[in-house]
Amino acid sequence: MSKSTLVAALILAALFTRMACAGAEEVDSVPARLVCTFATGTSVSYESGAFATKPAAPLSFSITKIDLEGQSAALTTAEGQTPASLRIVRAVNANHFLEVVNEGFLNLTTIYDKDPKTGLHPAVHSRHLGLIGQPVFGQYSGTCAE
Numbered sequence: 001m002s003k004s005t006l007v008a009a010l011i012l013a014a015l016f017t018r019m020a021c022a023g024a025e026e027v028d029s030v031p032a033r034l035v036c037t038f039a040t041g042t043s044v045s046y047e048s049g050a051f052a053t054k055p056a057a058p059l060s061f062s063i064t065k066i067d068l069e070g071q072s073a074a075l076t077t078a079e080g081q082t083p084a085s086l087r088i089v090r091a092v093n094a095n096h097f098l099e100v101v102n103e104g105f106l107n108l109t110t111i112y113d114k115d116p117k118t119g120l121h122p123a124v125h126s127r128h129l130g131l132i133g134q135p136v137f138g139q140y141s142g143t144c145a146e
Contacts, residue, residue: 038142046135105129
């Protein structure tokens with residue numbers, strides 16, 4: 001390997017390392033509390049052998065006690081309600097908050113790094129459940145504020 005090829009490889013490696021660390025630093029800066037609002041969404045249910053889609057009602061909740069190192073947080077959907085436990089899966093430029101509800105169904109909220117223009121965190125929320133033996137799921141898009 002020539003000296004110029006080695007120098008180019010080292011510069012490229014340093015650049016990639018810097019880019020990877022920059023994303024990790026932003027994810028680490030997630031506050032201990034986020035208030036999430038999802039104004040739009042779609043609900044899908046499986047009935048009579050076919051999927052039926054309809055608009056979902058707006059949704060909001062708070063994620064508190066966010067502990068990235070401990071990979072845990074709490075979810076509150078209504079004032080005075082006992083918070084539900086969340087597990088955290090960390091990703092580059094995002095954190096996934098996973099709730100396993102009592103019946104074994106899953107809710108997943110992915111919160112991305114803060115948008116510097118709006119000061120909000122773009123977010124996606126998905127619910128996977130069943131009612132009377134029929135699959136029901138929802139997907140929402142919105143934002144979370146500190």
